Amino acid sequence: MMLNQFLMLAAVLFCVGVYGVLARKNAVLVLMSIELMLNAVNINLIAFGAFRDNVIGQVFSLFVIAIAAAEVGVGLAIVLLIFRNRANIDLDQADLMKG
Amino acid sequence: MVAQNIAFYLLAAAIVGAAVRLVTTKNVVRAALFLAVVLGGTAGIFILLAAEFVAWVQVLVYIGAVVVLLLFGVMLTRAPIGRESELDNDSRWTALIVSVFLLGALVTMLSDAFGNDEIAFGKIQRTAEVSDSIFGVYVIPFEVASVLLLAALVGAVALARRD
Numbered sequence: 001m002m003l004n005q006f007l008m009l010a011a012v013l014f015c016v017g018v019y020g021v022l023a024r025k026n027a028v029l030v031l032m033s034i035e036l037m038l039n040a041v042n043i044n045l046i047a048f049g050a051f052r053d054n055v056i057g058q059v060f061s062l063f064v065i066a067i068a069a070a071e072v073g074v075g076l077a078i079v080l081l082i083f084r085n086r087a088n089i090d091l092d093q094a095d096l097m098k099g
Numbered sequence: 100m101v102a103q104n105i106a107f108y109l110l111a112a113a114i115v116g117a118a119v120r121l122v123t124t125k126n127v128v129r130a131a132l133f134l135a136v137v138l139g140g141t142a143g144i145f146i147l148l149a150a151e152f153v154a155w156v157q158v159l160v161y162i163g164a165v166v167v168l169l170l171f172g173v174m175l176t177r178a179p180i181g182r183e184s185e186l187d188n189d190s191r192w193t194a195l196i197v198s199v200f201l202l203g204a205l206v207t208m209l210s211d212a213f214g215n216d217e218i219a220f221g222k223i224q225r226t227a228e229v230s231d232s233i234f235g236v237y238v239i240p241f242e243v244a245s246v247l248l249l250a251a252l253v254g255a256v257a258l259a260r261r262d
Contacts, residue, residue, distance in 0.1 A: 001103055003216040006144070007209045009111045013118055013137075015202040020122035022194030026186045028127060028172045032134050035165065036118055039141050042157075050148045050218050055228045058153050059237055062229075065153075065160050066244045070251035072165050076172040077258035083176040084261070092188050 006047035014040035027079045027089040031072060038068045107147055114140035125186060127173050135166045148218075152226040 013036055020033025042061040049057020083089050117136035124130050138161040145154035233241050 011205040015198040016118040019198035023191045025188040046150045073255045077255040
């Protein structure tokens, strides 16, 4: 198999994730789009690991998975806090720090 | 190689289709289920790349924990379960332009840089080598990751508890 087909799949997945982060205003959907982008990174790491014939890509993707789990936990806690304070999770209205 | 290519294109079509539906659907719960499809397809891609351990970690951690956590988030924020038109903001077309340009740049760069490289699958990468690497060379990042998980746990509890 070509290396490029995995890289292209990861690129498409990453760009779909970028679109989701930019276009969604529900905070939970933004977190889901971030997961898409992290998955694209994992595909890249594992594809390069298979290409270079070593396991470091797999090790790094395990770290990425651990950090994504931590990110989603803290992110959902923040979303819950926003919901508790403002009764919605509309990111367009969360502009308290806007200059 | 032909069977692997067929499996790859089937999985890739499922992943891309589910991802596009994830960012366009009007239903938050359905978006979480599309996310599960994307993550499961990615686990299949990992198996195609001979990384079984990461594939099963992906299934356990992502589909088992992260999707359930996101569904809890949907539940606790009382997002409307049915269809809703208020999920997208006004800059949808700008976002589309940005992501299409990013995709064009990435595809041009990747086909220029790795156009003819083929994955040889020379030696078999066993899970034992992954664990040797984690607990050998990368043991300090591993410990830092566990401290990070503890900090994230404490931080999430401290943020979300009501008092």
